[in-house]
Amino acid sequence: MSTKVGTVFSFQDFPNVSKFPFIINKKQKNGIFVRKGLFVSTKSDEGYLLGIIEEIILLNEYFSDGLTIKAYDENKNPNILKGLFPSDDFEFAIAIVKCLGIIEFNKQNPELMKKLRRMSYPATPGAPVYVVDESILTQFIGFDTEDGLDVGTVKVTNYKALINMDRLLNKHLAILSISGGGKSYLTSVLIEELLSRKNGTPAIVLIDVHGEYLYLKDVPQFKDKIQVYDTTYFQISTSNLSAWTFRKYQNQISHVQIRELSKYIQELIKDEEKNGKYSLSDLMDFIEEDPDTNKSTKQALIGWLNELDRLNLFGAMENPKLKNILNEGEMVILSLEKEISIRKKQIIVDYLCNRLFYLRRMDMVPPFFLIVEEAHQFCPEAALSKAISKSILETISREGRKFLACLCLISQRPKRLSTTALSQMNSKMILNIKNPYDLKHLMDSSEAITKKYADMISTLGVGEMLLMGNAVNYPIFIDVRERHFKSESEDISLAEVCQHWQEKLE
């Protein structure tokens, strides 16, 4: 049986078709506290009306008159006055409810929601108002009842928020907030859920810029499901690169030089001794030995390739071998923690994404969920900066869905993130964002984010998120649950590090 929380009443121009007010029962049973954001229902002439409390107004006739307040203030003993005038009894609270629609139930099974209809007639004054039951809210939002990803509870209730994995991951996802808003924390909650699933989970590939997720490898339950690759040993297979890719990595190479390079590559790949595999120094040797080319073109080309070779990235073989490391329900972490050069990081991400997307299109690796931390570094808005890896990330965001390659972009600066990519992120998990430019950029990239939502986003606390888009039928605020497994570094304070430093020296 649902809990009654109040009674619909007539107040100013309400109820109308889009809103209704109700007087909140003062004495709540079951400890329910009626608050903004609570989903409520009432029976209207059209049927089961579902709504959400948008505002709460407290009225007290007694304190609406200036003279009374003056008398109240000046009285030396307000308790005497309280005895004469029961001012507390004058207080009542009105909740203003935004109507979301009429729920039609299945005739055979009245517990099951069939569809949501638009309203065309107001709520009935005098009708009781109830808290919406968990089962109905779950169906309305589109959460799962068992198999979903448990990210926490629906705000203002204790109902579980179990996100349907298909709905979340068959289109792309963005996780956005200020720095320290809880993005990485939420991501590890998602990973915990994905790695604990019984079956049918995509391979997770995580580009871990700060090495924040390496602790997961130490969790006994996940140990066998996680492979960590440090980019110190990352190697690009040079023979996988076309002349144009070299230009992308070294944009000083001229068009004439590219044409020459292209010829060399075609010849070298035929070299039987090399068996189609060569390193960048093999390529340079090959060019050096060629007697035909114009000497200055040759020298310039070798110069640029030499500069690239100093990045220590281009070998004959790929490491790790990307074709072999993706497994259903498992995770690969690529840690960029030790890398300082942003160009090198972008080249690694570019190569990785290009290869993974190619292998996926060829159906040589399982469907994957590619998580990119600090995405604004790898896929920035053109007006702000350039990035080698931008084009492939935009391509995956536009076309990945067809091939079940799901992208998750994480960023603390949405404004710096490519609009093209951001507008393709169908689901969004938004934690606190304060910067007005970032909020405006978000509103521009998604019409679902109205001014009202933007205002609410700017007041979210740590661990509170707004989930919207493809994953749910209606935007919903969620209290993100705590991690089941802890990162050791999480609680280490500056003072502790300094103290251990002293001990180390002694």
Ligand SMILES: Nc1ncnc2c1ncn2[C@@H]1O[C@H](COP(=O)(O)OP(=O)(O)O)[C@@H](O)[C@H]1O
């Ligand atoms: N859902 C949550 N529950 C409890 N603590 C949280 C939660 N989300 C974030 N935090 C706290 O906030 C800190 C910063 O979160 P983090 O995910 O590192 O932020 P971001 O990645 O957005 O910069 C975390 O170390 C953690 O202590």
Ligand SMILES: [Mg+2]
């Ligand atoms: Mg983070």
